[in-house]
Amino acid sequence: MTSVATGTDMSATTAVRRRRYVDRKSLLPLLLFLPPSLILFTLFVVLPMIDAATFSFFDWNGYGPITDFVGFENYADVITHRNFGTAVRNSLIVVAVSLLIQLPLAMWCAIALAERGTHINLIRVLFFLPYMLAEVAAGLIWKFVYDGNYGLLPAIGGAIGVDMPFVLGDKLWVIPAIMLVITWKYFGFHMMIFIAGLQSIPGEVIEAARLDGVSKWQIVRHIKIPMIRSAIVISVFFAITGALQLFDLIIPLSNGGPSHSSHTIVTFLYQFGILRMKLGFGGAVSVLLFIACVIVALAYRRILFKVEQN
Amino acid sequence: MATASKKRRPAISAAQWITLLIVAAFVIVPFYTTALGGFKEIGELRVNPFGLPASWDPVRFTEILGGPRYFSSLGNSLLIAGGTVVLSTLVASMTAFALAHIKFFGSKFILGYLMLGLLFPAATGILPLFIKMRDLGMLDSHWGIITVQVAFSVSFSVLLFHNFFKELPKELIDAARMDNCGYVRIYWYVTLPLCLPIIATVGVFNFVGSWNSFLLPLIVLNSEAKYTWPLGIMQFQGQYGSDWPRILAFLTLSIMPAIAFFLLAQRYVISGLTGGAVKG
Numbered sequence A: 001m002t003s004v005a006t007g008t009d010m011s012a013t014t015a016v017r018r019r020r021y022v023d024r025k026s027l028l029p030l031l032l033f034l035p036p037s038l039i040l041f042t043l044f045v046v047l048p049m050i051d052a053a054t055f056s057f058f059d060w061n062g063y064g065p066i067t068d069f070v071g072f073e074n075y076a077d078v079i080t081h082r083n084f085g086t087a088v089r090n091s092l093i094v095v096a097v098s099l100l101i102q103l104p105l106a107m108w109c110a111i112a113l114a115e116r117g118t119h120i121n122l123i124r125v126l127f128f129l130p131y132m133l134a135e136v137a138a139g140l141i142w143k144f145v146y147d148g149n150y151g152l153l154p155a156i157g158g159a160i161g162v163d164m165p166f167v168l169g170d171k172l173w174v175i176p177a178i179m180l181v182i183t184w185k186y187f188g189f190h191m192m193i194f195i196a197g198l199q200s201i202p203g204e205v206i207e208a209a210r211l212d213g214v215s216k217w218q219i220v221r222h223i224k225i226p227m228i229r230s231a232i233v234i235s236v237f238f239a240i241t242g243a244l245q246l247f248d249l250i251i252p253l254s255n256g257g258p259s260h261s262s263h264t265i266v267t268f269l270y271q272f273g274i275l276r277m278k279l280g281f282g283g284a285v286s287v288l289l290f291i292a293c294v295i296v297a298l299a300y301r302r303i304l305f306k307v308e309q310n
Numbered sequence B: 001m002a003t004a005s006k007k008r009r010p011a012i013s014a015a016q017w018i019t020l021l022i023v024a025a026f027v028i029v030p031f032y033t034t035a036l037g038g039f040k041e042i043g044e045l046r047v048n049p050f051g052l053p054a055s056w057d058p059v060r061f062t063e064i065l066g067g068p069r070y071f072s073s074l075g076n077s078l079l080i081a082g083g084t085v086v087l088s089t090l091v092a093s094m095t096a097f098a099l100a101h102i103k104f105f106g107s108k109f110i111l112g113y114l115m116l117g118l119l120f121p122a123a124t125g126i127l128p129l130f131i132k133m134r135d136l137g138m139l140d141s142h143w144g145i146i147t148v149q150v151a152f153s154v155s156f157s158v159l160l161f162h163n164f165f166k167e168l169p170k171e172l173i174d175a176a177r178m179d180n181c182g183y184v185r186i187y188w189y190v191t192l193p194l195c196l197p198i199i200a201t202v203g204v205f206n207f208v209g210s211w212n213s214f215l216l217p218l219i220v221l222n223s224e225a226k227y228t229w230p231l232g233i234m235q236f237q238g239q240y241g242s243d244w245p246r247i248l249a250f251l252t253l254s255i256m257p258a259i260a261f262f263l264l265a266q267r268y269v270i271s272g273l274t275g276g277a278v279k280g
Helices: A002-020 A024-033 A035-055 A073-080 A084-113 A118-132 A135-146 A152-160 A174-199 A203-211 A216-227 A229-245 A265-274 A279-309 B014-037 B042-047 B059-066 B069-101 B107-118 B122-135 B142-167 B170-178 B183-194 B196-212 B215-220 B229-240 B244-264 B266-273
Strands: none
Touching: A024 A035, A024 B069, A024 B183, A035 A279, A035 B069, A035 B107, A035 B122, A035 B142, A073 A084, A073 A279, A084 A118, A084 A174, A084 A216, A084 A229, A084 A265, A084 B014, A118 A174, A118 B014, A118 B244, A118 B266, A135 A152, A135 A174, A135 B014, A135 B229, A135 B244, A152 B014, A174 A229, A174 B014, A203 A216, A216 A229, A229 A265, A229 A279, A265 A279, A265 B122, A265 B215, A279 B122, B014 B244, B042 B244, B059 B069, B059 B244, B069 B107, B069 B142, B069 B183, B069 B196, B069 B229, B069 B244, B107 B142, B122 B142, B122 B215, B142 B196, B142 B215, B170 B183, B183 B196, B196 B266, B215 B229, B229 B244, B244 B266
């Protein structure tokens, strides 16, 4: 009796122990399935970020051993750089325009286009088209639209009798011009996310409100928008992180000019860190950008968590 | 009685239609003028920006199609995007399978580690990445770009696959285990065939991302023969300055494959690009 009892006890504990680490049969598949992604991710995503942090404390040209420790000097150089403030300001303007103009426009279109229908689907696809276009191509198309000699803008200006400036060469106009392109390029993406949210609202809710005589815009304000809060949170997150990484669109449009007035954080990093191979300086910009992204991501997680709880 | 009170309002009001039309014009006009611009002479662009071209002579288009640059840059992009999609699908689905279906100590930790990549864009570390690629001899090679793009795609692809695999009925895996089927065979013969929709979503996401990618190839590639199309088009524009008809013809030809792909595979493109946030 006792021996049998201890026997089962023992097999039970070994089974538990084995399950806790890894069962022998799954060891081989794990060794096949996990390393490719873990190695690639570590080598090309995590380590470069750690390297960036390391470089940011040294004065190094990329060759030979890293020796000249300079403390926070690189950070001081970045922050006091005459164009860094402009780059940060521009990135923040992109965030603001995305949130205040692009998302409301996307919402307006989504509300109109959430119904089903052939024409409606056609318009939706059309609005989404700029989003799938490469940023470089979108930038060049608009560079043509804005071209002061041959573009559309001077033609439109001529038609209404206004002399249009060369917007991309004008310090005052270059930022609004870029914002218009950003809105053109990305509002369709947010619209699709909102449409998906709107279509998941049960039809009975809307129908009940309608039968109670609630007006169309009150339904939008008090039912539709509150019910797609999680879609809005996702959209806001993409808008902010997208704005912080903006690069591809700026290069063909203005290349950061005129006189460095239209840099974003990433084009600033490219212009003053990468092109000049200033690793310490570039590393410091990377770390600052990284911190900004992590703060946004963590704040987003908290907000999303709250939304899901409600 | 109920039907009488249920007077259907029109789905879209007049005010909404007007805004939609304005927005549609805003979206369409740049495309329209780009497509027509390739047929116009440079002087014609200035006097006739909106109308149809005086002649439909496709000389610029045929010149570009006959030249060496167009097809080689599209071919390079296709190779890189194709390689990235195949490898990232394989790598991410294997990892997601292991994390979702095999019980082992540390699986939560590994998932959490891979999800760190969602906190920040991989491009933030681009300069140290360049140094690393230089030290590993990966510069100026298509394989270098593919490898790094697969690495960039890991976090998001694993997330999408993992969410999908978690939803698969557990009995399916258990039944296969009972039949003495190993995990590798389960992955290949049971799970993968069931997850074609998510493969399409992840595949489109990574394909379009790679096809449109600019910063990484810009930094990695030196030889013109290896240029992807976004690099090719920037170089073309730099070379021809403001010979807009020629540039617009090149642009039109370059974006046509993407637009055709989009129109053919709308559903997958939309769900892929909105990261599965949109179903259908």
